[in-house]
Amino acid sequence: MSLPSATELVERATALLVGWRVVDTRIAVVWNDKLTTTAGRAFQRAGRIELNPTLLARAPDQLPMVLVHEAAHIAAFRLFGANIPAHGRHWRSLMRLAGQEPAVTHDIPVDDLRPAAARARRVRRSYVYLRVCDSCGDRQLLDALRYGRCAGCDARDSFLVMKAPASSAGRAALSQLSLAQVRAAFD
Ligand SMILES: [Zn+2]
Numbered sequence: 001m002s003l004p005s006a007t008e009l010v011e012r013a014t015a016l017l018v019g020w021r022v023v024d025t026r027i028a029v030v031w032n033d034k035l036t037t038t039a040g041r042a043f044q045r046a047g048r049i050e051l052n053p054t055l056l057a058r059a060p061d062q063l064p065m066v067l068v069h070e071a072a073h074i075a076a077f078r079l080f081g082a083n084i085p086a087h088g089r090h091w092r093s094l095m096r097l098a099g100q101e102p103a104v105t106h107d108i109p110v111d112d113l114r115p116a117a118a119r120a121r122r123v124r125r126s127y128v129y130l131r132v133c134d135s136c137g138d139r140q141l142l143d144a145l146r147y148g149r150c151a152g153c154d155a156r157d158s159f160l161v162m163k164a165p166a167s168s169a170g171r172a173a174l175s176q177l178s179l180a181q182v183r184a185a186f187d
């Protein structure tokens with residue numbers, strides 16, 4: 001599956017901004033092959049989104065979510081200004097309006113650590129989730145994703161979720177992620 005062109009992504013991102021009733025719909029979207037662990041990032045003031053072609057070629061089903069995620073950062077900045085939490089209620093409401101689950105999960109591509117034969121045999125996969133509170137850093141490794149209030153700080157809307165296959169490699173990869181790495185994945 002080939003990745004869409006930057007031109008097509010600009011069209012999609014512009015349509016998102018129009019849908020969110022953002023007056024200034026100028027936006028740039030580029031593929032940046034220098035990105036490593038981050039699927040995408042948004043430069044709010046510049047109105048620019050950079051996407052990771054390596055990660056998204058491995059998981060093209062994630063592209064719509066990542067594009068909406070980053071476009072919602074730019075829309076939130078234009079609608080509500082700079083002094084809002086990155087993944088707080090403003091951003092979450094834009095995600096919902098665009099039909100995306102606002103408590104986003106980020107797949108980390110640990111599949112590549114497994115032998116190809118094992119990947120081919122796998123029919124249904126189950127996942128393990130690392131749920132990190134962006135407010136207090138509380139972290140939970142969960143076999144089933146649950147939201148609700150953070151045990152550490154009582155916040156409801158601050159969860160960042162990383163998802164990996166429920167294998168020992170997946171668990172190890174999630175366990176090793178630092179809070180800074182999780183936050184960086186959601187830039
Ligand atoms: Zn917390």
Ligand SMILES: [Zn+2]
Binds near residue numbers: 073187
């Ligand atoms: Zn983000």
